[in-house]
Amino acid sequence: MAFAGVTTLSDKVLSRPIVLNDTTLRDGEQAPGVAFTTGEKVSIARALARAGVVEIEAGTPAMGYEEVTAIRAIVEAGLPVTAIAWCRMRPADVDAAIAAGVSMVNVSIPSSDVQIAAKLSGGRAAALEQVRRVVGYARDKGLDVAVGGEDSSRADVDFLVELIATAKAAGARRFRIADTLSVLDPDASFALMKALRATTDLELEFHGHDDLGLATANTLAAIKAGATHASVTVIGLGERAGNAPLEEVAVALKQLYGHDTGVVLSELEHVAAVVAAAAARAIPLNKAIVGEHVFTHESGIHVDGLLKDQRTYQALDPGLLGRANRIVIGKHSGLAAITSLLSELQLAVSAEEARTILARVRKHAVEHKGAVARETVTAIWREVHERSLLNCA
Ligand SMILES: CC(=O)SCCNC(=O)CCNC(=O)[C@H](O)C(C)(C)COP(=O)(O)OP(=O)(O)OC[C@H]1O[C@@H](n2cnc3c(N)ncnc32)[C@H](O)[C@@H]1OP(=O)(O)O
Numbered sequence: 001m002a003f004a005g006v007t008t009l010s011d012k013v014l015s016r017p018i019v020l021n022d023t024t025l026r027d028g029e030q031a032p033g034v035a036f037t038t039g040e041k042v043s044i045a046r047a048l049a050r051a052g053v054v055e056i057e058a059g060t061p062a063m064g065y066e067e068v069t070a071i072r073a074i075v076e077a078g079l080p081v082t083a084i085a086w087c088r089m090r091p092a093d094v095d096a097a098i099a100a101g102v103s104m105v106n107v108s109i110p111s112s113d114v115q116i117a118a119k120l121s122g123g124r125a126a127a128l129e130q131v132r133r134v135v136g137y138a139r140d141k142g143l144d145v146a147v148g149g150e151d152s153s154r155a156d157v158d159f160l161v162e163l164i165a166t167a168k169a170a171g172a173r174r175f176r177i178a179d180t181l182s183v184l185d186p187d188a189s190f191a192l193m194k195a196l197r198a199t200t201d202l203e204l205e206f207h208g209h210d211d212l213g214l215a216t217a218n219t220l221a222a223i224k225a226g227a228t229h230a231s232v233t234v235i236g237l238g239e240r241a242g243n244a245p246l247e248e249v250a251v252a253l254k255q256l257y258g259h260d261t262g263v264v265l266s267e268l269e270h271v272a273a274v275v276a277a278a279a280a281r282a283i284p285l286n287k288a289i290v291g292e293h294v295f296t297h298e299s300g301i302h303v304d305g306l307l308k309d310q311r312t313y314q315a316l317d318p319g320l321l322g323r324a325n326r327i328v329i330g331k332h333s334g335l336a337a338i339t340s341l342l343s344e345l346q347l348a349v350s351a352e353e354a355r356t357i358l359a360r361v362r363k364h365a366v367e368h369k370g371a372v373a374r375e376t377v378t379a380i381w382r383e384v385h386e387r388s389l390l391n392c393a
């Protein structure tokens with residue numbers, strides 16, 4: 001069966017590698033009330049590695065001994081991932097990252113004037129000096145360095161260009177453009193990334209938040225404009241409304257643009273379950289890609305179409321994700337769904353009986369709020385069928 005995608009990017013854009021940096025264990029854990037044990041952190045890292053994720057932001061060593069120990073346990077698990085530690089722009093944070101055993105740090109610097117004024121002393125010039133000093137310090141210690149531009153989307157663009165150039169001159173390999181407060185839409189994400197891409201050959205990572213429900217769209221736009229890396233979290237776990245979900249970005253890149261990030265799409269449901277359990281968060285039934293209901297159909301017109309040709313109402317192949325279509329019976333069912341189910345159950349039904357059964361099914365769905373179980377449909381069929389046999393006798 002062929003499932004149609006809409007390819008809007010040229011092969012040239014897609015042929016470069018796009019790396020997803022999963023920050024479930026850092027920004028994801030910053031979600032209110034979420035607190036992973038060391039065991040849970042290692043299990044999540046394992047599930048991510050099994051899913052083909054090659055970079056993870058493993059935590060914030062400056063938090064102290066427990067966090068350093070957890071990050072070290074991930075590093076020592078020997079997984080095929082680069083574990084990155086998140087640090088403030090301070091040598092002491094870099095020392096804590098070294099104690100955690102990582103080979104790469106993301107050292108973060110406030111980049112908007114409002115954050116620089118509130119969180120650092122000395123203004124833009126001091127921020128640039130701090131980048132020179134701390135990036136240089138980390139490089140001298142043998143670490144790979146990414147610089148995180150916190151609140152980049154509210155920063156003055158000329159200053160951002162200066163910050164990126166300073167990071168590069170100090171030895172950083174990557175700069176992260178963070179839409180910390182979700183002030184961008186996809187057009188603005190594209191324009192910002194394109195403008196910055198034109199100024200540097202550093203790796204550029206886009207870090208999108210979902211306060212307006214635009215994190216995935218913004219991330220895709222930034223990738224189209226030249227981002228080499230994208231921050232993601234499993235089920236979008238993260239500060240406030242969360243981050244761009246790993247499963248959405250990986251599947252959208254594959255489905256829309258045919259781009260393979262190396263993420264094993266059939267593992268996404270499992271990794272989502274591992275993270276949801278550790279975070280004590282339920283996955284919404286309609287959560288894109290991994291929600292229980294995203295391949296479930298009830299409406300009569302849709303089910304009739306699907307029974308005739310799956311392409312009518314299914315663009316994303318559930319098989320790509322190791323999942324399958326499901327049809328449920330409910331208030332919105334039509335005759336095609338009812339007769340198809342009864343035929344599958346090998347229960348004979350006349351056209352008139354099917355109409356009566358459908359009316360009873362609808363009433364049951366309204367009275368009991370929810371899909372109507374097969375056993376209930378069978379019981380309704382029995383009553384209706386026996387009554388029509390009696391009427392014929
Ligand atoms: C947008 C983001 O996601 S940013 C990442 C947020 N992550 C976290 O906060 C992780 C969890 N945080 C923590 O455990 C603690 O806040 C710690 C261990 C990091 C720091 O704890 P504390 O020393 O008690 O400081 P506290 O949290 O009260 O304040 C943060 C300090 O870091 C400073 N700071 C904030 N960002 C940066 C930065 N990028 N570079 C340097 N300093 C910074 C603040 O100005 C403040 O400094 P001050 O204490 O001199 O006023």
Ligand SMILES: O=C(O)CCC(=O)C(=O)O
Pocket residue numbers: 027106107108109147148149150151176178179180181207209
């Ligand atoms: O500075 C960074 O590394 C980004 C931090 C972050 O999580 C954010 O800004 O949303």
